[in-house]
Amino acid sequence: xxxxxxxxxxxxxxxxxxxxxxxxxxxxxxxxxxxxxxxxxxxxxxxxxxxxxxxxxxxxxxxxxxxxxxxxxxxxxxxxxxxxxxxxxxxxxxxxxxxxxxxxxxxxxxxxxxxxxxxxxxxxxxxxxxxxxxxxxxxxxxxxxxxxxxxxxxxxxxxxxxxxxxxxxxxxxxxxxxxxxxxxxxxxxxxxxx
Amino acid sequence: xxxxxxxxxxxxxxxxxxxxxxxxxxxxxxxxxxxxxxxxxxxxxxxxxxxxxxxxxxxxxxxxxxxxxxxxxxxxxxxxxxxxxxxxxxxxxxxxxxxxxxxxxxxxxxxxxxxxxxxxxxxxxxxxxxxxxxxxxxxxxxxxxxxxxxxxxxxxxxxxxxxxxxxxxxxxxxxxxxxxxxxxxxxxxxxxxxxxxxxxxxxxxxxxxxxxxxxxxxxxxxxxxxxxxxxxxxxxxxxxxxxxxxxxxxxxxxxxxxxxxxxxxxxxxxxxxxxxxxxxxxxxxxxxxxxxxxxxxxxxxxxxxxxxxxxxxxxxxxxxxxxxxxxxxxxxxxxxxxxxxxxxxxxxxxxxxxxxxxxxxxxxxxxxxxxxxxxxxxxxxxx
Numbered sequence: 005x006x007x008x009x010x011x012x013x014x015x016x017x018x019x020x021x022x023x024x025x026x027x028x029x030x031x032x033x034x035x036x037x038x039x040x041x042x043x044x045x046x047x048x049x050x051x052x053x054x055x056x057x058x059x060x061x062x063x064x065x066x067x068x069x070x071x072x073x074x075x076x077x078x079x080x081x082x083x084x085x086x087x088x089x090x091x092x093x094x095x096x097x098x099x100x101x102x103x104x105x106x107x108x109x110x111x112x113x114x115x116x117x118x119x120x121x122x123x124x125x126x127x128x129x130x131x132x133x134x135x136x137x138x139x140x141x142x143x144x145x146x147x148x149x150x151x152x153x154x155x156x157x158x159x160x161x162x163x164x165x166x167x168x169x170x171x172x173x174x175x176x177x178x179x180x181x182x183x184x185x186x187x188x189x190x191x192x193x194x195x196x197x198x
Numbered sequence: 199x200x201x202x203x204x205x206x207x208x209x210x211x212x213x214x215x216x217x218x219x220x221x222x223x224x225x226x227x228x229x230x231x232x233x234x235x236x237x238x239x240x241x242x243x244x245x246x247x248x249x250x251x252x253x254x255x256x257x258x259x260x261x262x263x264x265x266x267x268x269x270x271x272x273x274x275x276x277x278x279x280x281x282x283x284x285x286x287x288x289x290x291x292x293x294x295x296x297x298x299x300x301x302x303x304x305x306x307x308x309x310x311x312x313x314x315x316x317x318x319x320x321x322x323x324x325x326x327x328x329x330x331x332x333x334x335x336x337x338x339x340x341x342x343x344x345x346x347x348x349x350x351x352x353x354x355x356x357x358x359x360x361x362x363x364x365x366x367x368x369x370x371x372x373x374x375x376x377x378x379x380x381x382x383x384x385x386x387x388x389x390x391x392x393x394x395x396x397x398x399x400x401x402x403x404x405x406x407x408x409x410x411x412x413x414x415x416x417x418x419x420x421x422x423x424x425x426x427x428x429x430x431x432x433x434x435x436x437x438x439x440x441x442x443x444x445x446x447x448x449x450x451x452x453x454x455x456x457x458x459x460x461x462x463x464x465x466x467x468x469x470x471x472x473x474x475x476x477x478x479x480x481x482x483x484x485x486x487x488x489x490x491x492x493x494x495x496x497x498x499x500x501x502x503x504x505x506x507x508x509x510x511x512x513x514x515x516x517x518x519x520x521x522x523x524x525x526x527x528x529x530x531x532x533x534x535x536x537x538x539x540x541x542x543x544x545x546x547x548x549x550x551x552x553x554x555x556x557x558x559x560x561x562x563x564x565x566x567x568x569x570x571x572x573x574x575x576x577x578x579x580x581x
Contacts, residue, residue, distance in 0.1 A: 027512065054419050055435075058515065058526055058543040071528065073515055073543075077419050077435045083515060106422025109551050117255070132248035132580060141253055 005084045010051070017044055029071075029085035035097045038072075038088055042103045045074065045084070052078045056104035059111060061118035063144045068095050068118055090120065092143075099125040117142035153187035155180060213241055220249050224327050224566045227576030231553075231565070238561045243554045247547075250580035258540040263289055264504035266540065268360040273542060274578040275357055276319065279312040279349070280520035282362035287443060288516030288527035289364045293509035295497060300490030301366035302445045306482050307379065308361065309518070310475045311349075314386065315342045316521035317426075317468040317475075318393075320573045324465060325397065327570035328406050334397065341389050344382055351375055363501065366493030376483065383479045390472060398466065407462035411556040411568035414459060421552045424545050425523025427572060430467045431459030437519040448485070449478045461571040505535045513539075522546045522573055542581060546574040 007025050015021060018040065022033035032038060045053040053074040062069045067089040075082030088097055099122035100107040111122040112131040119140035122128060130137065139146055154162075154169070156177045162169050180187060219230035228249035234242040254273065258266040270285045271278035283305060290297065297305070319342055322335035346356045352371055353361040361368050371379075397403055413423070418431040428435060436453045438446040454470035456463030493501065500507040509531040517526035523545025530539035549572050557565040 029513075056422050057517070057524060058528060058541070060528060060541040060543075062530060062539040062541075073526075073528070077433060080435070080440045085515070104422065105417065105420045106548055106551055108421075109548060110422075113547075130248075132251040134248070142256055142259075 005051075005081060010045075010084060013048075013050065014041060014044070017048075026087065029087055032086065032088050035070075035088040035090055038086070039098045039100065039103060041086070042072070042074075042100055046103060051081075051084070052076045053082065053084055054078055055082075056100065056106050056110075057083065059100070059107055059114065061114040061120055061142070063118060063142065064089075065144060068092055068120055068143075070097050070114060070120055072100070092119075095120045096123055097121070098123045101126055116140070119143065147186070148189045150187040150189040153177075153180070155187050211236060218562075218566075220246075225569065226323065226574055227579075229574065229576055229579065231569070233562065233565070235562065240557045240560055240562065240565050243557045243565065245550055245553055247550075247576070247579055250576050252581070254542065254581045255540050259537055262505050262535045263364070263507055263509070263537060264500070266537075267362065268358065271358040271360055272577055273544065273581070274520065274522060274525075274546070274575045276575055277312045277316050277521050278357060278359045279308040279361060280518060280525060282359065283309050283444075284516055284518040284520065284525040285527050286362045286364055286516075287518060288514050288529050289509065291516050292512060292514035292529050292531055293364070293507075295365040296494050297365055297444070298491035298494055300370075300487050301492050301494075303482050303486040304367050304371055304492075305362065305444060306446070306449075307371075307479060307486070308349075308352075308359075308367075310479050310482070311345050311379070311382075313475045313521045314472055315345050316573075317472050318342060318389075320521075320570075321393070321397075321465060321468055324461075324567070324570040325403070327566050328403065330402075334393070337389070337393060337396075341386065348375060348379060348382070363493055363497065364507070365497035366491070368492075370492055376486070379479070380483055383476055383483065386476055387473070390469065394469060398469070403465075404462065406564075406567060407465060407571075408460055409458070410461045410560060410564050411571065412458060412460045413552065413556060417552060417555065418459065422548050423523070423552065424549070425519070425521070425573075426467045426471060427464055427523065427549055429453060430456035430463035432456055437517060437524055441517070443516075443518060446478075449481045451475075451477045461567055464571040508533055508535055517543070520545060522575070522578070523549060542578075544578045544581065546572070547579045547581075550574060550579065 007028055007030055011023050014023060021037060024031045024033060045051045053076050055075045055077045057075050058073040060071055070088050072086040073083045090097060097120055099111055111125055114120050115122060116130040116132055117140060154173050154177050159169050159174050159177050214235045216233050216235060217230060219225040220228040230246040232244040232246055233240055270281040273281050318338035322338035325334040349359050350356045352369055352375060353359040413431045415431045415433050418428050418433060432455050434453055434455055439453060451474045454467050456467050511531055511533045513530045515526055515528045517524050525545055526543035528541040529537050532538040556568045
């Protein structure tokens with residue numbers, strides 16, 4: 005799908021809209037525009053992008069991104085890739101469920117993994133992780149706990165409940181506490197420096 | 199003196215909340231449905247998933263491109279070949295790799311054999327949910343065994359095939375195996391006729407499946423439903439025809455469509471799709487070149503040293519028509535040996551979006567059948 009063509013059509017329909025082509029995709033500078041743009045592309049007889057194939061997030065360190073792949077089942081064309089960028093600390097994007105029902109679970113998944121809050125989502129809960137889980141696992145700064153190493157808090161809890169703790173585990177925990185570090189698991193297969 | 203009795207002409211009923219799963223044979227894995235029932239009718243249904251969640255995407259973002267290939271097998275463990283296919287397509291788009299002729303044919307043969315396995319088995323399981331306990335499944339599994347034996351011979355594994363490589367396939371198919379595939383293709387219609395004689399006009403099956411879980415086409419499109427479920431609702435959308443990926447433009451086949459979009463249509467569309475797959479297989483087996491390269495020359499050096507494979511900076515979305523629907527992989531490369539972003543668009547996860555809409559107003563037993571007709575695999579739903 006021709007990005008320049010879509011861009012000029014959208015600028016015609018919504019004067020003053022901020023769009024920027026990124027590779028062969030279209031970036032919306034203002035995340036709030038996504039609903040009206042999606043509705044326009046869905047209804048417009050030129051595009052009829054009635055099918056939201058994929059909705060997902062990505063973490064680019066300075067910002068979070070939400071990527072939409074739109075196709076047309078009617079015209080058998082596509083994809084048109086839209087993206088919005090938001091900051092980590094106020095990651096809020098309007099929900100597309102009112103336009104595409106298929107966004108419902110995919111937005112929940114993106115919230116679960118990246119912490120992007122979708123405004124006006126009918127059921128904004130986590131989907132894979134359990135209730136009360138802290139953190140967003142697919143953000144690049146997420147650190148996974150090492151399940152085999154205990155921390156001082158765990159040892160205190162165990163001792164309070166009268167469960168004996170092996171000496172080496174508590175020694176390791178004390179060492180970690182001295183260093184002021186948490187028990188973090190190593191990532192599988194970090195690239196070796198070349 | 200007149201006596202009055204307080205008699206109400208309506209009866210108060212209470213709703214009842216029940217859980218089905220996660221450990222329940224008819225949820226096809228560790229899947230939970232939180233139902234609210236009024237009598238036996240479903241008032242609300244909330245799926246709960248994530249019991250099998252292992253953050254496939256994060257693991258793949260920390261290992262090299264090639265290392266994720268065996269891991270894609272574990273997504274939809276019934277159709278590992280289609281998962282391999284989608285992932286290879288995405289990487290090939292990203293790094294701009296061509297696939298040699300013979301490898302293309304082998305890929306298509308494998309993908310269509312997978313479709314036969316999946317559709318036969320899922321119809322069997324659907325009948326299990328209907329109460330035809332294990333007879334149809336065993337008929338289907340008898341055929342599945344023959345195909346799975348082929349997979350074992352070409353790839354070394356029955357289910358976790360890990361057979362595709364970027365730009366080709368791992369090993370060649372010997373003439374002996376090709377002859378056996380031809381035999382399977384020749385005999386499969388007999389099995390289908392037998393299967394249909396048992397099921398298609400079966401009165402119990404018709405009564406339980408017709409007009410149950412009707413999915414209107416507008417909702418199906420809007421809810422991003424794909425695969426046989428979408429086509430059972432009468433929407434003509436098959437990625438093999440639309441994208442013409444690989445070499446699907448060379449084959450002559452048709453797309454079966456349903457009329458109503460009920461459970462019965464989903465059953466019958468799958469039967470017809472198997473017949474179309476057989477047509478593709480016949481043509482592919484006729485056309486396949488006798489010899490040829492298996493992996494594109496560009497990719498040969500990376501077979502032994504996969505960490506040297508660094509696709510150029512960019513992004514790609516590769517999708518195939520897997521037996522369950524549109525399976526897509528979204529990859530972002532930053533020029534290092536591992537992907538910066540790796541996302542799986544899992545068809546059975548997204549097809550679950552409308553489970554509640556389909557089940558409301560039906561009985562509990564019908565909800566089980568509707569879930570069976572969606573065809574989910576929890577490895578894929580939970581990533």
